[in-house]
Amino acid sequence: MRLFTAQAMREADRKAIDLGYPSLLLMDAAGRRTAKRLLERFAGRKIVVLCGKGNNGGDGLVAARWLAHWGHEVAVYAAEGQEGDAAMAQQALRAHGLEINPLSAWKPQPHSVVLDALFGTGLRGPLEGFYAELVENINQSGLPVVAVDMPSGLPYQPHIRANLTVALAGLKNEHLFYPHRTACGRILLDSIGMPPRALDNPHLPELLSSANMRALLPIRPGNAHKGSVGRVLVVGGYRSYTGAPSLAALGAYRTGAGLVTVAYPADCDVVPPLEAVRLPLFEWNTANLQMARADAVAVGMGAGEGGVEAALAALGLARPTVLDADALHERVLRAYAQSGLPSIITPHPGEASRLLGLSAEQIARFPLEAAQTLAQRYPGLVVVLKGGPTVLAWTPPGTSETRMAVNSTGNPQMATGGMGDVLAGVIGALLAAGLSAWDAARLGVYLHGLAGDQSQKPGLLAHEVAETLPEAVEQLRSGSARDFWEPGYD
Numbered sequence: 001m002r003l004f005t006a007q008a009m010r011e012a013d014r015k016a017i018d019l020g021y022p023s024l025l026l027m028d029a030a031g032r033r034t035a036k037r038l039l040e041r042f043a044g045r046k047i048v049v050l051c052g053k054g055n056n057g058g059d060g061l062v063a064a065r066w067l068a069h070w071g072h073e074v075a076v077y078a079a080e081g082q083e084g085d086a087a088m089a090q091q092a093l094r095a096h097g098l099e100i101n102p103l104s105a106w107k108p109q110p111h112s113v114v115l116d117a118l119f120g121t122g123l124r125g126p127l128e129g130f131y132a133e134l135v136e137n138i139n140q141s142g143l144p145v146v147a148v149d150m151p152s153g154l155p156y157q158p159h160i161r162a163n164l165t166v167a168l169a170g171l172k173n174e175h176l177f178y179p180h181r182t183a184c185g186r187i188l189l190d191s192i193g194m195p196p197r198a199l200d201n202p203h204l205p206e207l208l209s210s211a212n213m214r215a216l217l218p219i220r221p222g223n224a225h226k227g228s229v230g231r232v233l234v235v236g237g238y239r240s241y242t243g244a245p246s247l248a249a250l251g252a253y254r255t256g257a258g259l260v261t262v263a264y265p266a267d268c269d270v271v272p273p274l275e276a277v278r279l280p281l282f283e284w285n286t287a288n289l290q291m292a293r294a295d296a297v298a299v300g301m302g303a304g305e306g307g308v309e310a311a312l313a314a315l316g317l318a319r320p321t322v323l324d325a326d327a328l329h330e331r332v333l334r335a336y337a338q339s340g341l342p343s344i345i346t347p348h349p350g351e352a353s354r355l356l357g358l359s360a361e362q363i364a365r366f367p368l369e370a371a372q373t374l375a376q377r378y379p380g381l382v383v384v385l386k387g388g389p390t391v392l393a394w395t396p397p398g399t400s401e402t403r404m405a406v407n408s409t410g411n412p413q414m415a416t417g418g419m420g421d422v423l424a425g426v427i428g429a430l431l432a433a434g435l436s437a438w439d440a441a442r443l444g445v446y447l448h449g450l451a452g453d454q455s456q457k458p459g460l461l462a463h464e465v466a467e468t469l470p471e472a473v474e475q476l477r478s479g480s481a482r483d484f485w486e487p488g489y490d
């Protein structure tokens with residue numbers, strides 16, 4: 001499953017038509033399915049459909065026809081000048097005897113629900129004048145709004161603030177990234193019968209879905225023993241940062257690691273989980289770290305000033321490695337990229353900002369670009385740029401194309417201390433279980449977010465997320481994990 005830009009969706013639309021699929025069928029499915037979704041949540045209200053003159057408006061006209069056909073009270077307000085499929089949709093509506101009012105005649109009506117079919121992926125530039133005012137009036141009316149494909153006006157200001165958005169054929173960037181995502185309200189996806197071949201575009205980021213992530217889950221054999229399912233070495237801790245390596249160890253165990261060893265400075269009061277092997281060290285060097293027999297390493301959590309030294313010492317172990325927090329320095333990243341070892345870096349926007357020399361605000365605004373730039377700078381390293389949502393990027397060595405992925409799990413309550421340490425442990429366990437760096441990073445990020453989604457309450461703590469990981473793994477394995485866009489009807 002891919003994450004689209006408006007332009008990529010227009011190309012998919014064109015591809016479907018080139019494949020011989022009639023575009024009017026897409027519009028009919030779009031309108032009909034949106035109408036169904038509206039009824040699921042707002043039955044009993046009078047339905048007011050506001051249509052622009054493009055195909056988004058055409059979808060609205062189709063929705064109005066079906067809603068009237070099913071016996072609901074519908075009022076239609078539309079811009080003038082429909083062409084092509086939208087003109088056909090208008091013709092079909094008139095054939096059903098419905099009246100079309102001018103858009104300028106719309107006034108908020110009590111107990112109505114507004115279907116926003118003004119603009120979709122065809123918007124070029126911010127709304128002004130009449131449309132800007134209309135959008136503001138809709139927002140101020142306080143009426144519930146269902147947006148067709150996306151809230152009209154996005155990605156610019158002003159835009160509709162919807163209660164529900166029915167994304168058509170695929171999710172677009174606006175449905176995933178903040179602040180635009182907030183304007184969408186609840187987001188549902190309908191495939192509208194688009195031929196899968198039209199949607200297939202390997203150059204777009206992968207959207208991590210339950211079905212794809214489920215296929216990556218390691219299988220624990222019947223004769224498993226603690227040495228066969230993945231041994232993780234956690235390397236970190238410094239002065240007052242004593243919790244970080246312990247949280248990573250917990251994350252690793254709760255994801256299925258067979259044995260976790262925690263290496264930490266001997267003068268540092270780290271208290272690893274009871275089940276972990278303790279390795280207090282007076283010096284970070286490879287020989288010391290070799291005392292732990294590890295299949296994968298997670299290094300840098302709370303390592304403070306020792307982060308670079310610890311990571312360079314861990315490189316000598318020649319094991320798949322997660323580089324986190326204080327290990328995230330240019331020297332370390334260069335060395336790991338050159339080593340060719342399967343390695344993953346997990347910067348948050350602040351750390352990415354230090355590596356890229358950009359402000360954290362710029363990173364948060366352009367996460368896809370930031371992750372891609374890091375992946376191109378350090379070929380072979382899998383980049384996990386943490387955020388809402390987390391973005392992944394990887395340039396396989398010897399290639400020029402960067403693979404991208406965007407996570408679909410997680411929530412803002414996860415923005416608390418120690419959450420990243422747990423993630424490093426989760427990914428470490430998956431590496432130790434034998435997954436490739438790209439698979440371990442994608443599945444790790446997905447599971448960590450899914451665990452966080454079990455409880456979306458304020459005050460969520462990192463160790464609580466770690467404790468919920470087994471439930472998340474089980475949910476994913478059993479097929480009961482749900483994608484937030486709730487695919488339905490097909």
Ligand SMILES: NC(=O)C1=CN([C@@H]2O[C@H](COP(=O)(O)OP(=O)(O)OC[C@H]3O[C@@H](n4cnc5c(N)ncnc54)[C@H](O)[C@@H]3O)[C@@H](O)[C@H]2O)[C@H](O)CC1
Pocket residue numbers: 009012013026027030052053054055056057058059118119120121122123124125126127128131148149150168169
């Ligand atoms: N995903 C699919 O394959 C399908 C999507 N459908 C729907 O079609 C819209 C996109 O339709 P399109 O006609 O390309 O664009 P819009 O309706 O969003 O708007 C075009 C309309 O707006 C005018 N316009 C553009 N910018 C501005 C502006 N800044 N101010 C004022 N007016 C503007 C432009 O001139 C056009 O008249 C997609 O979102 C789906 O809802 C299909 O129905 C099914 C297949």
Ligand SMILES: [K+]
Pocket residue numbers: 056116117118119120147148149150151152
């Ligand atoms: K819309």
